[in-house]
Ligand SMILES: Cc1cc2nc3c(=O)[nH]c(=O)nc-3n(C[C@H](O)[C@H](O)[C@H](O)COP(=O)(O)OP(=O)(O)OC[C@H]3O[C@@H](n4cnc5c(N)ncnc54)[C@H](O)[C@@H]3O)c2cc1C
């Protein structure tokens with residue numbers, strides 16, 4: 001590995017952004033976040049970026065590295081071509097604050113609107129439940145999500161079409177799937193999925209699945225089964241009849 | 248006059264880790280209006296990194312477990328300088344707090360009969376740690392977050408508290424001063440009670456498993472406000488952090504690896520943990536590899552392997568091997584889980600299922616497949632047992648209206664914490680802090696704000712912008728002071744301590760303090776990490792001094808505190824805690840305080856448990 005590498009980092013605020021180029025020494029095993037920190041410490045003290053854990057566990061350090069949405073702390077320089085500058089840009093589906101930090105608050109508002117977990121009464125007198133491991137494997141997959149919002153970043157419905165008011169995005173479809181498939185949950189979110197959550201906007205391009213650092217099969221395991229449930233409920237004549245009778 | 252935005256709450260919670268969230272939920276349930284402030288985004292706090300599990304004596308896997316065993320394990324692990332009342336409350340209430348999480352949506356791994364599964368961990372007599380693979384902290388934090396956002400708590404993210412405000416006569420805490428990261432503006436929060444839940448201090452050391460948040464803010468804010476800190480010398484160095492490649496040095500390798508059967512080996516291939524087993528653990532520890540293996544596989548007759556002795560001991564054994572030249576190529580020792588292929592068919596799948604994050608962490612960051620090769624590991628700064636001195640039942644400090652819980656509070660762990668006892672502590676004592684803070688708020692009114700204190704805090708925070716910016720004339724960069732401080736603490740107040748080095752550290756800290764007074768911050772106030780680092784420095788300097796002073800005064804070795812010049816335990820020190828306060832002259836004072844005698848019924852419990 002060469003002993004120095006160049007980085008083009010997109011800097012600025014909503015008013016104006018431009019790429020700044022920096023050179024910094026490279027050592028063995030270094031990740032992109034290390035390089036950004038080194039640049040911060042030695043050349044650009046006010047370079048804004050987020051990080052917490054530096055271990056791929058908190059989902060704070062999302063950015064676009066050479067155009068691909070990734071976690072800076074889990075991207076090794078050794079896996080990138082270093083003969084040309086490595087470009088580092090903020091994620092694009094949300095408004096820019098400064099440099100690599102974006103305003104992701106929309107995600108927190110969306111989550112608050114989703115109907116929360118509502119468990120069935122406990123199974124036993126001591127207030128506990130009996131749940132089988134095989135019934136929760138799938139839900140546990142969804143609960144691995146570290147809320148890095150990389151999937152939100154790459155989804156064209158949000159990124160290009162800016163449907164933030166009508167579509168909750170792959171992250172929150174995973175969240176809803178985790179609730180809907182939770183063996184204890186008794187809430188019904190199908191009506192919302194179709195309307196407020198806008199599941200119909202997803203046309204199964206699978207871009208979200210490709211970038212998920214937790215390797216959650218977002219499209220196959222969460223979105224498609226939810227779409228099927230919606231179809232069954234709303235377009236299946238028997239289910240429609242039953243629903244009417246229940247009312 | 249400084250410009251600021253103002254907010255009012257009955258109870259203000261500082262920190263959105265497990266402790267802060269649990270406290271906020273309870274305060275809200277107690278009828279208080281609750282504001283929560285955190286310097287990170289919601290759901291990113293350090294708690295998210297916890298791996299191994301939550302300790303609670305549910306007895307699901309081994310029905311011999313109960314609060315008494317958990318209590319005595321905690322006291323033994325802490326070498327009996329713990330606050331026994333806290334340890335008692337913790338052991339009794341942890342099971343209820345865990346069940347509550349399940350009712351709020353947490354999805355823990357299950358036993359064959361559908362109950363919550365529990366795993367083995369160092370120092371716990373029976374399998375006790377409730378977990379989800381090796382991402383328990385994420386499960387716990389997300390559950391509290393997703394439940395908490397529907398409980399009427401107002402969250403102020405990326406806001407950093409820079410000062411606690413006292414009322415006009417200086418007795419009660421009545422609010423805080425904050426700066427918001429995005430715009431760099433000041434905010435003042437007025438409240439009847441304040442709960443500190445700011446987590447740990449790992450960023451005071453060069454090699455740490457801790458996240459960016461962990462700069463000891465709560466410890467230092469409380470100290471400045473007149474609160475007592477207790478036992479600051481007790482810092483846990485986790486035996487197994489990554490040692491290679493250099494950029495990931497310190498990242499944690501969960502104890503769960505050893506709980507699942509992982510073994511420690513030196514460069515000669517020797518399982519060196521069998522070489523030295525402390526007397527008070529001898530009767531509980533396996534004396535051959537076969538028995539140790541059976542223990543990890545749930546054999547109730549077997550005793551635990553020496554790899555699962557307490558962390559202080561394990562870390563020192565590793566340091567010994569490295570010092571005596573039997574370390575691995577990158578200055579650690581080997582941790583091997585791949586070997587279980589001799590015992591289990593399908594071991595690769597088994598390891599990936601039990602330890603998925605570890606598998607990924609090594610694969611992605613070090614290019615190592617842990618199902619096939621051993622890992623290289625060495626000690627890393629992990630947890631502070633010391634912290635804000637609080638009442639065991641209410642979690643209130645000696646300053647009325649100021650509460651603390653979670654890692655920034657202290658007492659329960661004594662000289663060494665058992666793995667898993669932090670997450671349960673966050674739940675149990677976090678809940679209590681919320682409950683009692685709401686009660687306190689109900690009995691007290693909002694106190695007047697003192698504009699002079701607000702003005703002073705703002706001025707201090709803005710000072711670095713106005714200073715001389717020429718390095719030739721002494722201007723300093725905040726990042727280089729931070730890094731010098733981390734190295735200083737690592738080398739002089741680390742795992743193995745001696746008087747001369749700690750004296751040296753204190754002198755150097757003073758010098759770093761002077762340099763910090765010349766820090767210049769470039770750029771403007773908007774999302775400026777250089778500025779943030781400059782503000783963190785004040786806290787890091789204060790807590791580092793407290794750690795060094797307290798450690799210097801404890802002239803014995805106990806738990807995580809090891810003195811080369813006083814390698815043995817000393818009964819006198821075993822009967823006291825160290826209290827650190829800010830003296831009337833503004834200088835730091837450390838004095839010792841006798842530990843209150845344990846009531847007969849708890850003594851009987853410890854005796855009964857052997
Ligand atoms: C890698 C790792 C694995 C671990 N595994 C386990 C385990 O398996 N079991 C176990 O029991 N323990 C474990 N621990 C320990 C445990 O995770 C921590 O002790 C615990 O999470 C601390 O929680 P907390 O709520 O006290 O603080 P934190 O989770 O650290 O939260 C602190 C909060 O305070 C905020 N804050 C700090 N300063 C300020 C300020 N000035 N203004 C505003 N906000 C501020 C931060 O933003 C954050 O929101 C582990 C620790 C590590 C590092």
Ligand code: SF4
Nearest residue numbers: 155202204205206208
């Ligand atoms: S699969 Fe659906 S949610 Fe995922 S990126 Fe494509 S459109 Fe968006």
Ligand code: SF4
Nearest residue numbers: 145146148149151212
């Ligand atoms: S689903 Fe994956 S990509 Fe999306 S936020 Fe969660 S972890 Fe990130």
Ligand code: FES
Nearest residue numbers: 054058059061073
């Ligand atoms: S810093 Fe936590 S995921 Fe990168």
